[in-house]
Amino acid sequence: MSVARVIVDVPSRETDRPFDYLIPPRLEGWVEVGSRVAVPFGGRTLQGIVVGLAEDASVDLKRLKELADVLDAVPPLSAELVELGEWMSRRWLCPLAISLQAMLPAALKGKTEKYITLARGAQWPADTLETYGDLKQALERHSPLKMSGLLQQFPDRADAIKKLLKAGLLEEAQKVEDRLSVRTVLTVFAPEPDALREGIAAIPARAAKQRETLEYLLAHPEPIAQQRLAEEVGTGTATIRALADKGLLELRQVEEDRDPYAGRNFPQSAPMRLTPAQAEAFAPIAGAVAERRHDVFLLHGVTGSGKTEIYLQAIQKCLDQDREAIVLVPEISLTPQMVERFKSRFGERVAVMHSRLSNGERYDEWRRIRDGRAQVAIGARSAIFAPFSRIGLIVIDEEHETSYKQEESPKYHARDVAVERARQHGAAVVLGSATPSLETYAAAIARGTAAAGARRAYAASAGEGTTALSASEDDAIRPVYVPLPERVGDRPLPGVTIVDMREELKLGNRAMFSGALADALRARLERGEQSVLLLNRRGYSTFVMCRSCGYTAQCPHCDIALTYHRGSQNLRCHYCGYAEREPSVCPSCQSPHIRFFGTGTQKVEEALSQTFPGIRVIRMDVDTTSEKGSHEKWLTQFRERRADVLLGTQMVAKGLDFPYVTLVGVLAADSALKLPDFRAPERTFQLLTQVAGRAGRHELPGEVIIQTYEPEHPSVALVRHHDYAAFTEQELGHRRKLGYPPFGRLISITLSHEQAPALIAMGQSFASKLRERASAAGLTGSNAYGAPNALEVLGPVASPIPRLKDRYRFQCMIKYRGDVDALGWTAQALQELAEAAKRTGAQISVDVDPQMML
Numbered sequence: 027m028s029v030a031r032v033i034v035d036v037p038s039r040e041t042d043r044p045f046d047y048l049i050p051p052r053l054e055g056w057v058e059v060g061s062r063v064a065v066p067f068g069g070r071t072l073q074g075i076v077v078g079l080a081e082d083a084s085v086d087l088k089r090l091k092e093l094a095d096v097l098d099a100v101p102p103l104s105a106e107l108v109e110l111g112e113w114m115s116r117r118w119l120c121p122l123a124i125s126l127q128a129m130l131p132a133a134l135k136g137k138t139e140k141y142i143t144l145a146r147g148a149q150w151p152a153d154t155l156e157t158y159g160d161l162k163q164a165l166e167r168h169s170p171l172k173m174s175g176l177l178q179q180f181p182d183r184a185d186a187i188k189k190l191l192k193a194g195l196l197e198e199a200q201k202v203e204d205r206l207s208v209r210t211v212l213t214v215f216a217p218e219p220d221a222l223r224e225g226i227a228a229i230p231a232r233a234a235k236q237r238e239t240l241e242y243l244l245a246h247p248e249p250i251a252q253q254r255l256a257e258e259v260g261t262g263t264a265t266i267r268a269l270a271d272k273g274l275l276e277l278r279q280v281e282e283d284r285d286p287y288a289g290r291n292f293p294q295s296a297p298m299r300l301t302p303a304q305a306e307a308f309a310p311i312a313g314a315v316a317e318r319r320h321d322v323f324l325l326h327g328v329t330g331s332g333k334t335e336i337y338l339q340a341i342q343k344c345l346d347q348d349r350e351a352i353v354l355v356p357e358i359s360l361t362p363q364m365v366e367r368f369k370s371r372f373g374e375r376v377a378v379m380h381s382r383l384s385n386g387e388r389y390d391e392w393r394r395i396r397d398g399r400a401q402v403a404i405g406a407r408s409a410i411f412a413p414f415s416r417i418g419l420i421v422i423d424e425e426h427e428t429s430y431k432q433e434e435s436p437k438y439h440a441r442d443v444a445v446e447r448a449r450q451h452g453a454a455v456v457l458g459s460a461t462p463s464l465e466t467y468a469a470a471i472a473r474g475t476a477a478a479g480a481r482r483a484y485a486a487s488a489g490e491g492t493t494a495l496s497a498s499e500d501d502a503i504r505p506v507y508v509p510l511p512e513r514v515g516d517r518p519l520p521g522v523t524i525v526d527m528r529e530e531l532k533l534g535n536r537a538m539f540s541g542a543l544a545d546a547l548r549a550r551l552e553r554g555e556q557s558v559l560l561l562n563r564r565g566y567s568t569f570v571m572c573r574s575c576g577y578t579a580q581c582p583h584c585d586i587a588l589t590y591h592r593g594s595q596n597l598r599c600h601y602c603g604y605a606e607r608e609p610s611v612c613p614s615c616q617s618p619h620i621r622f623f624g625t626g627t628q629k630v631e632e633a634l635s636q637t638f639p640g641i642r643v644i645r646m647d648v649d650t651t652s653e654k655g656s657h658e659k660w661l662t663q664f665r666e667r668r669a670d671v672l673l674g675t676q677m678v679a680k681g682l683d684f685p686y687v688t689l690v691g692v693l694a695a696d697s698a699l700k701l702p703d704f705r706a707p708e709r710t711f712q713l714l715t716q717v718a719g720r721a722g723r724h725e726l727p728g729e730v731i732i733q734t735y736e737p738e739h740p741s742v743a744l745v746r747h748h749d750y751a752a753f754t755e756q757e758l759g760h761r762r763k764l765g766y767p768p769f770g771r772l773i774s775i776t777l778s779h780e781q782a783p784a785l786i787a788m789g790q791s792f793a794s795k796l797r798e799r800a801s802a803a804g805l806t807g808s809n810a811y812g813a814p815n816a817l818e819v820l821g822p823v824a825s826p827i828p829r830l831k832d833r834y835r836f837q838c839m840i841k842y843r844g845d846v847d848a849l850g851w852t853a854q855a856l857q858e859l860a861e862a863a864k865r866t867g868a869q870i871s872v873d874v875d876p877q878m879m880l
C-alpha cells in the first residue's frame with residue numbers, strides 16, 4: 027500500500043512538515059503530487075496538498091490514518107509548482123502550507139463543512155423524541171444535512187444538537203468543500219449529419235418545430251446551449267427535450283466559463299514594424315526565447331519608448347514555439363488599455379487574472395490556462411503561479427512597482443519567483459521599466475553588457491559591492507542590461523518645469539494652482555487638449571482634527587489615525603477595518619470646531635471648478651473606483667475626450683497612453699519624501715518620472731509642471747531632465763554608506779503581544795539572543811581593517827505602527843552582507859526561539875527583503 031505525504035492546511039510553524047497518510051484502494055490512481063486531498067487531522071477534517079508519494083512511511087503503516095478524499099479529478103498544482111512552493115518557503119521563511127495556498131485560486135481554498143446524520147440503529151428515548159422530534163423528522167427527510175442548514179431551520183436548537191451528538195443519537199461528519207461550484211449549461215450536441223438526415227426523414231409532418239430544430243443543427247453542427255437553440259429556432263425547450271428523448275440529439279451539462287471580457291470587441295492588431303532602437307533591444311530577448319535559454323533581461327526604456335510592443339513580439343516568438351507566456355503588470359495598471367493591447371494581438375489565447383474579477387471568473391480563467399485553452403496569462407502578482415506547463419517567457423512590466431511584493435505571508439516578491447520559475451522551465455525573463463528599482467539596475471550594471479554605449483562611465487562602478495537580487499550568491503540574478511533610451515518616432519520627452527510653491531506664497535498666491543499651472547491648464551482648455559493632474563497622496567492623510575484642542579481621531583485598536591471617508595461619512599481604520607461615525611463635536615473638549623483635514627482629490631476638483639467654470643473633470647481615487655468596472659468607465663470617457671482633466675492619485679501615473687494629453691501637472695510632489703522609509707526618495711522619483719511620461723506621447727508635444735516645496739531635492743530636481751542615471755548615482759551613494767539594499771540585505775522580524783511590558787521583556791531577550799548567536803558565529807565585530815559587520819541585529823524598537831488590532835508591536839532588523847547565509851541562520855534562530863515565544867503568547871512574523879518600512 028502506498029503513502030501520501032501531505033502538507034495540511036494549518037498555517038503554523040509547528041505543523042510545518044508533511045504528514046503521512048495511507049492511500050486507500052478506492053483512491054489509488056487518483057493521488058499525485060499536487061493533488062488536493064481531505065485528511066483527518068486532530069479530530070477534524072482538513073484540506074491538504076500532496077507533496078510526495080512513498081512506498082513506506084516513517085512510522086508503522088498500521089498506525090497511519092487514511093486519506094479521506096481526493097478533491098479534484100485533475101490536481102490543481104503540478105509537481106513543478108509544489109517544488110516552487112518549497113523554494114518560496116525557504117526563500118521567505120514561511121510555512122509550506124502558506125506558500126502552497128498562495129498558488130491556489132481562491133475558489134479552491136476549501137472550507138470544512140459539518141454534516142449531521144441520524145446515528146444508525148440508535149434508539150431515541152420517548153422523552154427525547156417528544157422534545158426533539160422535529161429535528162429527527164427533518165433528518166429523516168434529508169440526510170446528511172449541513173450543520174449550517176440545520177441551524178437555519180432550527181435557529182434555537184444549537185445546544186440541543188450538541189446534546190444529541192454527545193448522546194450518540196446524531197452523528198457528525200466533515201467534508202472539505204470548495205467555495206464555489208462550476209457553472210454548467212445544458213448543451214445540445216448534434217449527431218453525425220447522416221444520422222441527422224435520417225432523423226429528419228423520420229419526423230412526422232405535424233412536428234414542424236422538431237424538424238426545424240434538426241435542420242438547424244444540420245446547418246450548424248457545433249454544440250449549442252439549449253436555450254440559444256430554442257431561441258434560434260423559435261420554439262420551446264420542450265421540443266428539444268422531446269428530440270433528446272427520441273435519441274435524435276444529445277443533451278449534456280457542460281461546464282461554462284464566465285468570461286469577464288465577454289461581449290467586448292477587441293479589434294485585431296498586427297505586429298508593428300520595430301524602430302531600429304526597438305529592434306536592437308528585441309534581438310537579445312528574441313534570441314534567448316528562440317534558443318530556449320533561461321536568461322534575465324532588464325529592458326530599461328524611457329516612457330513611451332515602445333516596451334509593450336517588444337513584449338508583444340517576444341510573446342509571439344514564444345507562442346510560435348508552442349510555449350506559454352506570463353505577463354505581470356501592477357494591479358493599478360491593469361487598465362483596459364493594457365488588457366486591450368494583449369487581447370487585440372492574441373485574442374482568445376489571453377487569460378486575464380486580477381483581483382477585480384469575482385472568484386468564479388478568476389477560477390474560470392485559471393482553468394482555461396490549466397486546460398491549455400489559453401497560452402498567455404496577464405495579471406497582477408499572483409498570476410506568476412499561472413498553471414502552465416511549458417513556459418517560454420515571463421514579462422514583468424513596471425518591475426519597480428511595490429505591488430509585486432506581497433505584504434502578507436507568504437511575503438514573496440513576484441520578480442524573484444518569476445526568475446526561479448523561469449529557471450525551471452528554461453524560460454527568458456524580461457523586467458521592463460522606465461525607472462528600474464535600484465536593486466535590479468545595480469545588478470544589471472554589475473553584469474555588464476555588450477551594448478554598453480548607453481551607459482555612462484560611472485555606471486560600472488555603481489554596481490560594485492552590490493549584492494545580487496536573489497537571496498544567496500548561488501542563484502544570483504544578474505540581468506542583461508537592455509537600454510531603450512529614445513521615445514518611438516523621435517518624439518521628445520516632455521519639457522518639465524518645477525514650480526517652487528514657497529515663492530508662489532510670497533507672491534501672494536494661496537491657491538492650489540501656481541500661476542504657471544493655471545495658465546497651462548487654461549491654454550489646454552482653449553485648444554481642446556487634455557490634462558492629467560496627479561495628487562501625490564502617499565504620506566498625506568485625510569484625518570479629523572479638533573481645531574480647539576488638537577484632538578485627532580485614532581483607532582482604538584491600532585495606534586494609527588482614522589481616515590475620513592466622505593461617501594459614507596465615517597472614519598475608518600485602514601489596518602483593521604474599525605469604523606465609527608464622523609463626530610459633530612470633539613469627543614475630548616466638546617468643541618464644534620472638529621474638521622476634516624488633508625488635501626483630498628475632492629478638494630482639488632472643487633478648486634478646478636471654481637477656477638475654470640465649466641471644466642469637465644474625471645476624478646479617480648479609491649472612492650470613485652471601488653466599483654467593479656469603474657476604472658474602465660472613467661478611462662474610456664477620458665479617451666473619448668468627454669473630459670478635459672483626469673485628476674487622481676497614483677493610479678493615473680502609469681501605463682496610460684492618450685494622444686490628446688499634452689499637460690501633466692503634479693500637486694504636492696514632495697508629500698511622500700518625509701516618510702520614514704529609506705526608499706522614499708526612490709519612490710518619489712519613480713512616480714514623478716512615470717507621470718511625466720504620460721504627456722506628449724503622440725503627435726502633440728507635451729509639457730509637465732511639478733509643484734513642490736522642495737525644488738532642490740534630487741528626487742524632484744532630477745526629474746526635470748528625466749535624469750534617471752544621475753538620480754541613481756546619488757541614491758546608490760547614500761545606500762552604500764548606510765549598507766542598505768542593494769549593498770546589504772534586510773530581514774525584519776516583528777514581535778507582537780497583547781501586553782506591552784511582556785513584549786518589551788521578550789523583545790530585549792530575543793534581540794540579545796540573536797546577537798549572541800551572531801557573535802558566536804563570528805559574524806559581528808568589525809575586523810582589523812574596520813570593515814563593517816557582516817551581520818548586525820538592530821533593535822528592538824517599537825514598530826512604525828506600534829499597536830495593531832490590540833497587539834503591541836516591536837521589531838528587530840537584521841542587516842547583513844549578501845555573502846552571509848543569513849536566511850539559514852535566521853531560520854534556525856527562529857525555530858529555536860519560536861517555542862519560547864509561543865509559551866508567552868507572543869507572535870513572531872518575519873519579512874525577508876522587506877519593501878515597506880512602514
Ligand SMILES: Nc1ncnc2c1ncn2[C@@H]1O[C@H](COP(=O)(O)OP(=O)(O)OP(=O)(O)O)[C@@H](O)[C@H]1O
Pocket residue numbers: 298299300301304327328329330331332333334335459460514680681682683719723
Ligand atoms: N514600432 C512602432 N511603430 C510605431 N508606433 C509604435 C511602435 N512601437 C510603439 N509604438 C507606439 O508608441 C506609443 C508608446 O509605446 P508603449 O506604450 O509601448 O511604450 P512603453 O515604453 O510601454 O511606455 P510606458 O512605459 O510609458 O507605459 C504607443 O502609442 C505605441 O502604440
Ligand SMILES: [Zn+2]
Pocket residue numbers: 572573574575576577612613614615616617
Ligand atoms: Zn477638542
Ligand SMILES: [Zn+2]
Pocket residue numbers: 581582583584599600601602603604831
Ligand atoms: Zn485599527
